[in-house]
Amino acid sequence: MELGIGIGWRPEIAAEVESLSGIDWVEAVAENLCADHLPDSLVRLRERGVTVVPHGVALGLGGADRPDPDRLAGLAARAGLLGAPLVTEHIAFVRAGGPLTASPRLEAGHLLPVPRTWDALDVLCENVRIAQDSLPVPLALENIAALITWPGEELTEGQFLAELVERTGVRLLIDVANLHTNHVNLGQDPAKALDELPVEAIAYVHVAGGVEKNGVWHDTHAHPVSEPVLEVLAELRSRVDPPGVLLERDDAFPPGAELAGELEAIRATLRKAAPSADAGPDRAAARKAAPAAGRGPVASPDPAPASDGSAGTGARTAAPSPVPAGTRDRTAVAQTALLSALVAGTPAPEGFDHRRLRVQSRALAAKRADVVAKVAPELPEILGDGYRAAFLAYAGSRPMSGGYRRDALDFAEHVLIAGGPADPVARRRLTYWWQDRSGARPPRRTTRLVRAARAVLVGK
Numbered sequence: 001m002e003l004g005i006g007i008g009w010r011p012e013i014a015a016e017v018e019s020l021s022g023i024d025w026v027e028a029v030a031e032n033l034c035a036d037h038l039p040d041s042l043v044r045l046r047e048r049g050v051t052v053v054p055h056g057v058a059l060g061l062g063g064a065d066r067p068d069p070d071r072l073a074g075l076a077a078r079a080g081l082l083g084a085p086l087v088t089e090h091i092a093f094v095r096a097g098g099p100l101t102a103s104p105r106l107e108a109g110h111l112l113p114v115p116r117t118w119d120a121l122d123v124l125c126e127n128v129r130i131a132q133d134s135l136p137v138p139l140a141l142e143n144i145a146a147l148i149t150w151p152g153e154e155l156t157e158g159q160f161l162a163e164l165v166e167r168t169g170v171r172l173l174i175d176v177a178n179l180h181t182n183h184v185n186l187g188q189d190p191a192k193a194l195d196e197l198p199v200e201a202i203a204y205v206h207v208a209g210g211v212e213k214n215g216v217w218h219d220t221h222a223h224p225v226s227e228p229v230l231e232v233l234a235e236l237r238s239r240v241d242p243p244g245v246l247l248e249r250d251d252a253f254p255p256g257a258e259l260a261g262e263l264e265a266i267r268a269t270l271r272k273a274a275p276s277a278d279a280g281p282d283r284a285a286a287r288k289a290a291p292a293a294g295r296g297p298v299a300s301p302d303p304a305p306a307s308d309g310s311a312g313t314g315a316r317t318a319a320p321s322p323v324p325a326g327t328r329d330r331t332a333v334a335q336t337a338l339l340s341a342l343v344a345g346t347p348a349p350e351g352f353d354h355r356r357l358r359v360q361s362r363a364l365a366a367k368r369a370d371v372v373a374k375v376a377p378e379l380p381e382i383l384g385d386g387y388r389a390a391f392l393a394y395a396g397s398r399p400m401s402g403g404y405r406r407d408a409l410d411f412a413e414h415v416l417i418a419g420g421p422a423d424p425v426a427r428r429r430l431t432y433w434w435q436d437r438s439g440a441r442p443p444r445r446t447t448r449l450v451r452a453a454r455a456v457l458v459g460k
Contacts, residue, residue, distance in 0.1 A: 001085050003051060003204055003244025005267060007259065013249070014041035016256035020263070025051035027246055030087070031058050035077040046083070053204075054078045056089040061127045061141070062114035063093035064100055064332035072134040079137050086138045086203060088173045089131070091124065091164075096339040100332035106339045107400040109368055109407075115150035115334070116160040122323045123331050125167045132168065140171035140203035145181035145210075145219035147360045151351025157188060158196020165201045172197070174242075175206035176232040177219060183232075184217035185356075190232045194239055204244030207233055207266055216359060222251035225262050233266065234273035245270065251370075343399040365395040368407060376408035382429050383421055390415060409438055 004024030009017050017026060018041060026045060033039070033054065042052055056075050059067055079087045092111035097103040114120045132139055141164070143157065155163070161172060174197070179190040207230075209223035225247070236242065247262055340346040342361045348354050369391040373380045380387040394414050400407050412434045421427050 030054035060094040142173035145178040171203035177208040199240040208248040237273035
């Protein structure tokens with residue numbers, strides 16, 4: 001399916017997205033949508049014929065556990081509600097621990113890289129097949145940005161993706177900003193990755209901004225798209241004409257005119273990089289001849305499945321084989337050890353760069369603080385300038401075990417148990433806020449009115 005030029009739809013820029021000209025489609029974060037009701041802005045866009053693709057962030061298909069059926073059902077419901085031609089997710093793990101390791105469940109609140117090993121690939125492929133069987137439309141998976149790399153990797157990123165496509169028939173969502181991030185942070189050559197991956201399986205492309213600090217590139221999605229990222233997009237366009245290209249922005253949203261300017265820069269890059277009719281030999285053919293390490297050559301994938309769902313979810317190019325015994329257990333132990341080091345302060349697993357782990361750990365805590373401030377804006381309002389320091393101190397000793405809303409409640413409870421805040425008015429406000437949201441069910445209307453009146457009196 002030809003998608004064209006799109007932009008990530010976010011509630012904060014809904015009006016700007018609707019007013020942009022030349023937008024063929026949008027992508028919405030699946031977990032931010034209700035399964036049975038669409039925001040008015042998305043309804044209007046769909047009525048205008050704009051395609052909407054749900055983009056999941058919480059499945060954790062690269063994790064040791066099999067995909068959660070409820071999360072899959074929710075993603076399927078959103079795809080149906082949107083009439084989407086496909087759904088997308090990430091090649092990442094987002095949680096660890098639990099029954100496979102007989103340890104507490106840990107949530108990263110972020111997309112973390114899976115090792116490019118045969119064990120990790122076996123687990124990922126089986127999880128992808130489970131997801132494909134549960135979804136009503138084809139699935140495409142995105143490469144992620146990384147601050148850290150696993151020791152003992154057996155495949156390059158391009159080889160890993162090629163083998164994934166060969167085994168499952170899954171489509172690819174290639175984020176060129178993430179390729180640039182991995183170039184700066186891990187020394188991985190974007191051109192080599194593009195040469196090795198199956199570009200014919202690309203469903204669409206992400207383009208996003210970031211910023212470099214102290215030699216580390218942070219994939220913020222809160223800065224303008226940089227020239228190096230556009231150069232990676234040009235590299236990709238020289239190899240294939242992608243069905244769709246989408247601009248992502250998740251924070252520090254600029255005016256609509258700036259978004260329009262970034263979209264035009266993307267269009268110009270695609271036009272300029274398009275190969276001429278007398279271009280040289282097909283680079284995809286050269287990739288197909290390059291063997292992967294370890295288990296022999298990576299075969300070229302069959303043509304990508306039709307995105308109209310006519311071939312089911314466009315799943316397999318070969319009969320699936322079960323994950324070898326013990327593979328999930330080994331994967332679970334390794335991922336739990338890494339995530340525990342990042343969020344619970346346990347010793348770093350052998351072979352990891354300790355400095356990079358500290359950078360990643362600080363980034364995870366900072367993201368938790370930022371997201372909790374968004375989902376529970378009353379907390380920074382009540383705690384004032386002390387919110388961030390208090391939350392980072394809490395995050396250093398309390399790993400996230402549920403979602404961000406649960407994290408907000410746990411943080412408020414932690415502050416109250418510790419005797420804070422020092423200001424009695426703020427303490428009463430925080431107590432009432434926590435009480436309103438921590439019950440087994442939402443408070444009745446009368447209770448809400450009484451508490452609202454009490455809050456007004458407390459504030460005087």
